[in-house]
Amino acid sequence: MLKSIRGRLLLQIGVLLLTIILLLEMIFAAAVSTYYFDSARQIVQSRAVTAATLSNQFMEGYTLQERARYILENLVPGESSRVEVLDPEGRTVVDSYGFSSNQRIRTADVRIAQQGGVGSYSGYSQAFRQRIMAISSPLVSYGEVIGTLRFSVSAEPLYREVVKLIGWSIGIGAGVLALGVALSLIIARRIVGPVKELTTISRQMATGDFSAKAVRKYNDEVGTLADSLNHMNEELSKSEKMKNDFISTVSHELRTPLTSIKGWGETLVIGGLDDEDTTRLGLGVITSETDRLIGLVEDLLDFSKYQAGEIRMRSVPVDLNSLLRQLDLQYTHSGNKRGVTLHTLLPEGPMPMHADLNRLKQVFVNLIDNAIKFSDLNGEVRLTAACADLQVRVSVQDDGEGIPAEDLEKIGRRFYKGSSKMSGSGLGLAISKEIVRLHGGLIKIESEYGVGTTVTVTLPLVVDEPSNDGKPDKPDWLL
Template sequence: MIKKGMRRQIVLHYILVVFLALLLVEVIFLIVIRTYYYDSIYTRITTQLNQAEYFYRVTSRDSPISLQELLRSFELKDTELQVLTLKGDMITSSTGFQPDRTITTSDVPEAVGGGIGRWVGRQPGTNENVMAVSKVLQIHGRDSYVLRYVTSVEGVNADLFNVTLISVSVGIAVLAVVAAFSFGLANSIIKPLNNITAVSAQMAKGKFNARIKGDYLYEIGELASTLNYLAEEIVRSNQIKDDFISSISHELRTPLTSIKGWSETLISGGYDPEETKLGMSIISKESDRLIGLVEEILDFSKLHQNEMKLSIGIVGVKELLQEIILNLWAKAEKKSIRLVLEAEEGIYVRGDANRLKQVFLNLTDNAVKFSHEGSVIMLSARRADEEKAEIVVQDSGIGISQDHLNRVKDRFFQVDSLNGGTGLGLAISQQLVELHGGTMEIESELGKGTRVTVYLQLAEPSPEVETMGQESLPMPEENHDREEGNT
C-alpha cells in the first residue's frame, strides 16, 4: 500500500483516468462487436426470408406440398425453419417435428403487424440462446402464414465471451504498464521535491549555505533555482546588514565620542571663550551629523513601508539646482572643486521640492565626496522630450567598477566604506525618484567618473511660479566668476 502523499495521488489519479478510459473503450467495443455479429445473423436470415416469400408468391400454390417444398428449398444450416399460423400455432418445421404448441415470442406479433419480427432469448424446453426472425407470407394479397427462422447464438456468445476475455486481459496489461509508468513519473517528481524540502528545512534552521543540487527540468528546476537564489540573497543581505551595523556603529561612535569628549572638557571649565566656542561648534556639528544619520534611516524605513508622504507642487528645476550648489559650495571649495550649472530656462516638474532637493543634494554630495581636487562637477537640465525633463549630475572622479555598479543602488551597500555613510543614500534617492514617477540611471567607468541621469515628468507652471522663477538665487561671489557663462 502506498503511503499518503503526492506519489499516491499521482499514481491513483493516473490509474483511475486510464481505467475509466479503458472501461469506456471496452464497453463500446464489445457492444459494437455484439451488434455486428447479431446483425450479420439477422441480415442473412432476412435475405433468406425475402427470397422464400418471393418464391412462394410466384408459385401461387396453397397446399401442404408447396409448404414442404418451401421448407426444403430455403432451409439454412444449423437453423430451424418453421411455418406458423397467424395466431402463432406451428404448422410444420424443417426439423420434421410438429409440437402442439403456440409460439408466444414477440417476433410473431411484430411479423403479423406487417414488419419483420426479431427476438433473442432462451428457447423454451432446451434453454438455449437463440435468435428468431419472422415474416408473414401473403397469397393473393392476403396474409396466410408466418415464416419463422430460429437459429442458435450459443457459438456467437462463446466467441463474444472470448473476445471479452481478451479485451479484459489487454486492459489489465495496459493498467499494469500505466501503473509502472505512473510510479516512475511520481518518483521523478517526488524525489526532487523531497530533496528541495530537505534543503529548505536546513535553510529554515539558518543554514543558508545549503544548496539544492541536481539539474532538474521545468517548474521543479525553476523552484530549485529560486530557492538557491533566495539563499544567496539572504546570505548577501545578512552580510550587508552586518556591514551596515558595523558601519553605522562607527558612524555613530565618532560623533558621540567627539560630543562626549568636548562635553567633559567644557564641564571641567578653565577655558577661554575661543576654546569654549570651538568646543560648542564641534558639538553642534557632530549633533547635526547624528541627526542626519537618524533622518536617513527614518526616511529609508518610511520608504520601505510605503509610508512616505509627498507634498506635491510645481518645482523649478534650475532654481532647485542653484540651491544645491549653494548648499555644497563650501564643501566643494575645500577640495577646489568647481560646481558648474547648465540648465535651460522654464523647466518645471511636478513633485515635492524638499524630497527632490534631498535627491539631488545626495547625488551632488556623492560627486563631491568621490571627485579629485581641482576637478569639475557638472549639473545640467534640459527637456529630453515633450513629456520628460533630463537632469544630470556628472563628475570626473574615481568612478565605479562594473561589479559595484550593479549593486550601487542596493540598500546598505557601500563602494568605499572608509568614506563613511550608511549606504542608504542612493537607495533612498532611487525610491524617491520612483515615487515621483521618474527613473534614475547611473553610468560610470572606473577612474574616469560617474554620470547620474534623472528623468522626471514635465509640468506646466502657474503664473505665480513663473514670476518666482525669474528671481534666481544669488551664486556665491567666489564661485560666481567661475560660473559666468555657464548658468
C-alpha cells in the same frame, strides 16, 4: 498521500486510465455483441428468406399444410434451426420436430411477417426457457399472406461467447491499468524526486545556509526551477553579505560620533566650563557629531519607509530652476571643510514640474554632498541643468577618485556602500533613486576611476495648458 504531488499525480493518472479503459471496454463489448448477433441474424435470415421465396415461387396455389410438409421434408441436412410454419393467426401448423400447437405466437417478427415483411426477434422464450433469435418470412399465395415461415435458434452459445470475449477484454484492461499505474509511479518518482531535492535546498536557504546548490538534471521546467533557485540563492547570499557589510558600516558610523560625543562630554565634565575656548570647541564637536547621528538615523528611517512603500509624494507645482539656485547659494555661502568650489550652469527660464519639493531637495543635497565628499581637496563640483523633449537633465560632476568598474553597477543598491573608505551609510543614493523613481524619472551614474564621477538625474517637465483666451496660463509658482 493525496496531500503530496505524487499522490495527486497517481490519482489523476489512475482515474484517467480507468476512464479510458472503461470507455474502450464498452465500445469493444458493443462491437463484439453487434458483430456476433448480426452475423448470426444474417445467416438465419438468409435461410428463412430463401426457403420462403422458393415456396412462394413454386408452390403457389398449394394449401398451407402442403407447403409446410414440403418445406420440412426439403430442409438442408443438419439444419440447426427450429423451423415452424404458422397460420395467419400465429398458431404452429407444424415444426421441424413434427409438433403443432394451438398457442399463438405474437412476437414482433411474426407480426411483421403477417404484414408481408421479414421480421426478426431476440429475446427470452418461455417455452424453451432460454434466449432465442428468430426470423420470420411471409408465405404468399396469389398476393395474399397465407402463413409464416419462422426460423429460430438458441442464442445462449452466442451470449456465452460474447461474455467470454468481454471477460478477456476486462482482464487485459485490468493488466493495462496495473501497468499504467506502475509506470505512473515511476514517472511520479522521476518528477517528484527533483522537486523534493529542491524543497530540501530551499529549506536550507531559509535557515541561512546558502552553500547548497541545486543540480539541473533535466532540461525542462524542473531544470528551470533549479536554475531559478540557484540564482535566488546567489542573490540572497549577496544580499546577506551586503547586509552584514551594511551593519558593520553603520555600527562604525555610529561608534565614531558617539565616541567623540562621549569623549568631549567627559572632558567638559572633568575640566569644568572655565576654559571658554575648550568649551566652545567641545560643544562644536558634540553638535557636529550629533548632526551626523541625526542624518544617519533619518537615512535609516527613510530607507525603511521606502522599502515598506509607506512614503507618498506630495506633488505640487514647483520650479526646479529656483530650487537649484537656492542650493547654489546655500553651498556657495556655507562653504565646506574640503575647500571644494561649486560651479553652476543653469538655464534662465523656469523648469516647471509637479514634484515634492522637500524630497527633490533631499536628492540634490545628497548628490552634491557626495560629490564634495569624494572630490579632491580644493577641487571643483559642477552642477548643470538642461531642458529637452519635455525633460530636464540635472548633472552633478566631481573630479574625485571615481568609482571602480566592479562597483559601478552595484552603486545605489540597498546595503551596498562600495569600496570607498569615506564615511557614510551608503543609503543616500538608494533613497535618492527611489525618490526620483516616484517622480517618474531616473538616475544615471557615469564614472572613470581616478578621473571623477557624473550623476545625471532625468525628470519629466509639465506643459501649461492654454486658457480659454488662447494664452498659456501663468505657472502656479509665479502667481
